[in-house]
Amino acid sequence: MAESPAQNSLLKSLEPLGEGTPLAQQIFDMIGHSKFFDDFNREDIQMLAGFMQIYRAEPGGMIIREGDIDDYMLLIIQGKVDIVKTDKRGAIQPMTAVGPGMTLGEMSMIDGEPRFATCIAVEPTTFAVLSRDAMVRLIIEEPSLGAKLLIKLVTLLSQRLRQTSSTLLHYMER
Amino acid sequence: MAESPAQNSLLKSLEPLGEGTPLAQQIFDMIGHSKFFDDFNREDIQMLAGFMQIYRAEPGGMIIREGDIDDYMLLIIQGKVDIVKTDKRGAIQPMTAVGPGMTLGEMSMIDGEPRFATCIAVEPTTFAVLSRDAMVRLIIEEPSLGAKLLIKLVTLLSQRLRQTSSTLLHYMER
Numbered sequence: 001m002a003e004s005p006a007q008n009s010l011l012k013s014l015e016p017l018g019e020g021t022p023l024a025q026q027i028f029d030m031i032g033h034s035k036f037f038d039d040f041n042r043e044d045i046q047m048l049a050g051f052m053q054i055y056r057a058e059p060g061g062m063i064i065r066e067g068d069i070d071d072y073m074l075l076i077i078q079g080k081v082d083i084v085k086t087d088k089r090g091a092i093q094p095m096t097a098v099g100p101g102m103t104l105g106e107m108s109m110i111d112g113e114p115r116f117a118t119c120i121a122v123e124p125t126t127f128a129v130l131s132r133d134a135m136v137r138l139i140i141e142e143p144s145l146g147a148k149l150l151i152k153l154v155t156l157l158s159q160r161l162r163q164t165s166s167t168l169l170h171y172m173e174r
Numbered sequence: 175m176a177e178s179p180a181q182n183s184l185l186k187s188l189e190p191l192g193e194g195t196p197l198a199q200q201i202f203d204m205i206g207h208s209k210f211f212d213d214f215n216r217e218d219i220q221m222l223a224g225f226m227q228i229y230r231a232e233p234g235g236m237i238i239r240e241g242d243i244d245d246y247m248l249l250i251i252q253g254k255v256d257i258v259k260t261d262k263r264g265a266i267q268p269m270t271a272v273g274p275g276m277t278l279g280e281m282s283m284i285d286g287e288p289r290f291a292t293c294i295a296v297e298p299t300t301f302a303v304l305s306r307d308a309m310v311r312l313i314i315e316e317p318s319l320g321a322k323l324l325i326k327l328v329t330l331l332s333q334r335l336r337q338t339s340s341t342l343l344h345y346m347e348r
Contacts, residue, residue, distance in 0.1 A: 107335060
């Protein structure tokens with residue numbers, strides 16, 4: 001995982017609330033029921049929070065923009081985010097909406113390719129940002145927690161790939 | 175990643191060639207150009223080979239069967255493998271063919287869900303098997319190599335998810 005030039009320019013337009021540690025308890029409470037973090041204990045979350053930055057977006061605030069080159073994933077702590085994508089006719093198509101405990105943007109954090117879709121806050125939204133550099137540091141400084149996070153990412157992507165492949169087959173067989 | 179009951183029954187029908195270490199040089203030579211292992215050095219491959227079991231399948235030999243519950247991924251060292259899937263009408267549909275250096279079966283190794291497709295050797299094929307248990311041991315005993323492997327898996331799945339999502343959108347927009 002080479003370091004890549006990241007713009008992360010959208011983040012500069014949002015309100016930074018600082019490093020995640022002071023919010024670790026809140027993160028733990030809010031994502032306690034999240035599938036992504038269901039086997040992270042309080043200590044894991046406390047440690048992870050130290051590698052994350054917290055931001056806040058107002059309704060209408062763009063958090064991720066399709067086509068951008070940047071390298072963070074985010075965890076929604078509070079609020080609601082719409083995911084939309086531009087179709088080939090240039091129209092904006094809603095894909096899905098996600099809430100607390102959900103993660104966004106893992107693909108670009110991992111592979112450095114342009115953002116696949118746009119994410120827009122539809123409520124006042126607080127989220128934690130994990131950059132690629134922070135993940136690399138996490139893996140080096142806390143290998144056991146790093147492995148836990150990587151296993152989570154691998155599992156999440158595998159499940160999404162299964163779902164997407166099944167949906168694709170459904171369309172192809174029609 | 176909890177350990178799960180694995181049948182791995184198909185492997186019992188294939189010819190085992192033992193643990194990977196004696197084949198580490200061959201593995202290294204053959205997958206030297208493989209994208210999956212492009213930043214694994216000789217020492218990494220040597221270590222990884224110790225966690226893998228080598229098998230051989232004759233043409234027509236089934237390596238992975240759609241719907242099976244088992245928990246290994248495999249790396250093709252030599253030969254060629256067809257990937258096919260049963261469509262909803264019960265007909266066998268070819269999906270793709272893969273050769274040396276390619277990996278198969280990561281999704282079930284990771285998430286323990288049933289196999290998505292069937293893999294059949296079309297040439298005499300030698301492949302290395304990495305089970306979920308072996309991967310867990312690798313992560314615990316060799317955290318740095320474990321992280322390297324997990325990062326590879328995460329990257330691979332992310333790229334496949336992008337491709338599959340793009341293809342799906344293409345079909346949905348038609």
